[in-house]
Amino acid sequence: MSAIAVHGLRKSFGEVEVLRGVDLEVAPGTVFALLGSNGAGKTTLVRILATLLRADAGEVTVTGYDVRTQGAEVRGAISLTGQFAAVDDMLTGRENLVLVARLRHLPDPGAVADELLRRFDLTEAGGRRASTYSGGMRRRLDIAMSLIGSPPVIFLDEPTTGLDPQARIEVWQTVKELADGGTTVLLTTQYLDEAEHLADRIAILHEGRIIANGTLAELKRLLPPAKVEYVEKQPSLEDVFLAILEREAA
Template structure:
């Protein structure tokens, strides 16, 4: 069953389309990543799905309820963590959670009990005001506040922006724990590694449309499986090296002059590696390093969004 479903979802501002027919199907108990460049429509999609914005056309359902005709039911079944911390920095973590509980119409005793449970679950033992918390702990407090009513669907709109790697890893662990308990997460992020680590499926959105969808491995496979990377010693011979790599691999080679990298997709990895090194040696081109690897999600993202979706 779908926890989030959209069909031909549209939003226009005047004559400018922000969303131009977005289709999403997010399975229950999964993490679904929504990736795209700035202005692609990610946050607009989240705002519509959380009833903060009305769509211009199409339909959208969250937890089985229509966002346009049943917004109250939708709100009862969702949590939202936006791009900026929403906690009161003068209150303690416990006070913040109790406040959110009372705003959700829990009684005083129920709000206190839920706050205790969430403080323990998210490892928030600090007793001082929230302003004394690290960035990662404030985001964990945000997550805890969004779970006051244990909603089945949680929207995370770039939840780790600005956090250091350690704090980001803490948020990832918290998200995984929530999903293991049955929560469905729709995640927007600028960090491709984050989507690779967390998402069961990913939708890439560009110019208001979904241009590709699949698991991280399926999206990486669109670039041709394995990649061969060669670092050339002499930057003046990069173009010549790229020609050799391209001929051996029967496809175009990418060149990064700053790092002196030549990269190409390969099918027969060991054979390609052997033939490229032999051809470079014959040409007298020194390779400082060589490696075989899978494509990264960053490369998939750049390929899909730079081509306007032709790689769909």
């Protein structure tokens, strides 16, 4: 059974048709990247999958539950991390986690918080207010909060928007660890390198339709054969940036 299955999904806002017959399937325990420019319909699709919007037409299931008729079951099986962190800056990292664990009525919220702080390498920062965290730490805390209750499916809607290169790499590592642990991740992004680093499968959403869907290797085969040229590879700005940071930390 697919973790996520979407067939013939349509959604309009007034006269604007945002999703125009979307079809996709996501296998359990994989990272599925949904690429598209601003306005392509990525966030609308995620909001429908998360039961925050109702589709106009089509069939959508998440872990076998119908998003239209079994919304409570879907919400119990998912977590959504949006483009902006849902962290409360006035609370410490640990207090943020304990709060969510209590809202989910989990036994021993403190133990849940401590385990997630350890898992996301935030134990030393757990007693500090979240307002003092770096961008990468805040995003890791945000993702940790979304994992409370061990949902089998997590939606990450442009999770690295506004982050610096080092923070982006921290989030990438977190996403890889989620998939390695069996969590299904649907990731929306505008960054091609993000999809290339993380995704098992990639779909391109353009003007409300999926225009390509496959592994990175399959998508590359859609292009003409590459012309082989020998050039000296220069380091990218990101390579230089990270190397300088590593030197300073040494």
